[in-house]
Amino acid sequence: MSFEQIVFYGFSFMLIFSALMVILVKNSVKAALFLVLCFFASSALWLLLEAEFLAITLMLVYVGAVMVLFLFVVMMLDINYSALRQGYTKVLPIALMVALGFLLLLQWLVGNEHFGLNIIAEPQKHPADYSNVRELGRVLYTDYFYPFELAAVILLVAIIAAISLTFRGKRGRKSQDIDKQVEANKQNRLKVVKVEPVVSPKISDGEKA
Amino acid sequence: MIMEWALILLDILLKIAAILLPVILAVAYTTYAERKVIGYMQLRLGPNRVGPKGLFQPFADVIKLAMKEIVVPTGASRSLFILGPILFIGPSLAAWAVMPFDAELVLADIDAGLLFLLAMTSISVYGVIIAGWASNSKYAFLGSLRSASQIVSYELAMGFALVGVLMCSNSMNLGTIIEKQSGGIASWYFIPLFPMLVVYWISGVAETNRAPFDLAEGESEIVAGFHVEYAGMAFALFFLAEYANMILISCLTAVMFFGGWLSPFQGIPVLDNLTSWIPGTVWLLLKAGFFLFLFLWFRATFPRFRYDQVMRLGWKIFIPVTIVWIVVLAVWIKSPFWLWGAS
Structure with missing residues (x-):
């Protein structure tokens, strides 16, 4: 067994184990963390395929940003775990059927029939000066230019849609206007009032003592 | 075998x-x-x-x-409590693998070095989140939420600033980025990328949770933030990681914008010959040392930001500035007025 094979089997085992733990572990925060480990392992497998750009982007986008926000949501949820586990036996047959159906579907879609060695050739090793990043950029901005731009527009629409769904206007919020705060100075905030000292009419010597 | x-x-x-x-x-x-x-x-x-x-x-x-004894709080998730500081310091040390110390002196000369660095800095967020959540303490949790949202926000501006470096150098390899800057101070990237430099540097300070962006710690409001429950070596790991990150950001600023291990006297007739015996690593360390000093100087100078001000600076000022400058830069590079190497 070569060094690469050991790395491959190590990370593959890690990927399958963490993927299983995502659905088996009871605590939802831990499940989300196992999903992060899952992404990490698959990113390492992509590195073995010499797809370093995709591998690092997976780390950057999914591990670094998406899962962080996901964890935020999961951590803030107040989940009653015992209520969640009620009706387990009742749902089990349906769940098993769905799982089986999904497994068959996956086998049909990404099985040997479409992705076998006779359909797609074994990946060859590239020379040391081969730049994955450069190749990907070239393909993205020439052959796949329109789909790429279209995907960008769709994502932009999704962003705007999400913001417009949650934005409720400025009414009733006590957010501060930073420009106004910066503009505040001595002239328009501070008023110096001159008060004439009040002189008491007459104090006799006896009162002073 | x-x-x-x-x-x-x-x-x-x-x-x-x-x-x-x-x-x-x-x-x-x-x-x-x-x-x-x-x-x-x-x-x-x-x-x-x-x-x-x-x-x-x-x-x-x-x-x-x-x-000192490491005390695990009651009700804390023990394994995650230990994992937190390890996840925080691991990436900040791993990022050093791609740092070029001299022309030949680099451990991993990978093509996607810049992306690797960004990925590593984004992983260390998990250390903060896990530490805050596993501590089973409100102060720690609030601190970790603050810190994580701050790191995620400023990472975007930082990434955009690095896109500028990418556009100038046509490469994600840190060694190549430095070599493209050779030819004296005037050909370093801090001149065409000055807005990017400012954004990158301030984002770097925010990313490392240093003053004036240290509201993750905010002693006066949330005691000490995400590491309030940590003691002994577990705390020391957070402490070490913060300083390792500071040094890393300083070195990276020197590499991306100030020519890394290149001598500042390149191209000047007499001085170049006089200083040619100095190894490149010394120049890199001197440049990084200056930025490291800036970190300390900032801490002694500026009061802490308010939370909404931090978010406003990141999202409403830095990200628009970098996006506008990327467009300006794209036009500039294609125009005949571009002086920093053919693209």
């Missing part, structure tokens, strides 16, 4: 040690420098009891922290 693997393993371990030992020593003496510098800025002497001029102070601190 086994001998061969043992040799590979030994080779890797030796290389890791050769980079990490100096980094950890630098971290130790950055803490000392911080206390001395801020001390003098505030008309104090700083540590001066342990060893000559207090030079052994970092070792005394480490020994003190190592002797």
Whole structure:
């Protein structure tokens, strides 16, 4: 067994184990963390395929940003775990059927029939000066230019849609206007009032003592 | 077979040690420098009891922290509580793998070095989140939420600033980025990328949770933020990682915008010959040292930001500035007025 094979089997085992733990572990925060480990392992497998750009982007986008926000949501949820586990036996047959159906579907879609060695050739090793990043950029901005731009527009629409769904206007919020705060100075905030000292009419010597 | 693997393993371990030992020593003496510098800025002497001029102070601190007990709070998730600091320091040390110290002196000369760095800095968020959540404490949790949202926000501006470097150098390899800047101070990237430099540097300060962006700690509001429940070596790991990140950001700023290990006297007739014996690493360390000093200087100078101000600066000022400058830069590079190498 070569060094690469050991790395491959190590990370593959890690990927399958963490993927299983995502659905088996009871605590939802831990499940989300196992999903992060899952992404990490698959990113390492992509590195073995010499797809370093995709591998690092997976780390950057999914591990670094998406899962962080996901964890935020999961951590803030107040989940009653015992209520969640009620009706387990009742749902089990349906769940098993769905799982089986999904497994068959996956086998049909990404099985040997479409992705076998006779359909797609074994990946060859590239020379040391081969730049994955450069190749990907070239393909993205020439052959796949329109789909790429279209995907960008769709994502932009999704962003705007999400913001417009949650934005409720400025009414009733006590957010501060930073420009106004910066503009505040001595002239328009501070008023110096001159008060004439009040002189008491007459104090006799006896009162002073 | 086994001998061969043992040799590979030994080779890797030796290389890791050769980079990490100096980094950890630098971290130790950055803490000392911080206390001395801020001390003098505030008309104090700083540590001066342990060893000559207090030079052994970092070792005394480490020994003190190592002797302390690590207390796991009641109701805390024990495994995650231990994992938090490890996840925080791991990536910040792993990022050093792609740092070019000299023309040939780099551990992993990978093509996607810039992306690797961004990925590593984004992973260390998990250390913060896990530490805050696993501590089973409201203060720690609030601190970790603050810190994580701050790191995620400023990472975007930082990424955009690095896109500018990418556009100038046409490469994600850090060594190539430096080589493209050769030819004296005028050809360093801080001139065409000045807005990017400012954004990158301030984002770097925010990313490392340093003053004036240290509201993750916010002693006056949330005690000490995400690491409030940590003691002993577990706390020391957070502390070490913060300083390792500071040094990393300083080095990266020098690499991306100030020509890394290139001499500033390149192309100047007499000075170039006089200083050619100085190794490139020295120049890199001098440049990085200047930025490291800026970190300490900031801490002694600026009061802490308010939380909404931090978010506003990141999202509403830095990200628009970088996006506009990317467009300007794209036009500039294609125009005949571009002087920083053919693209």
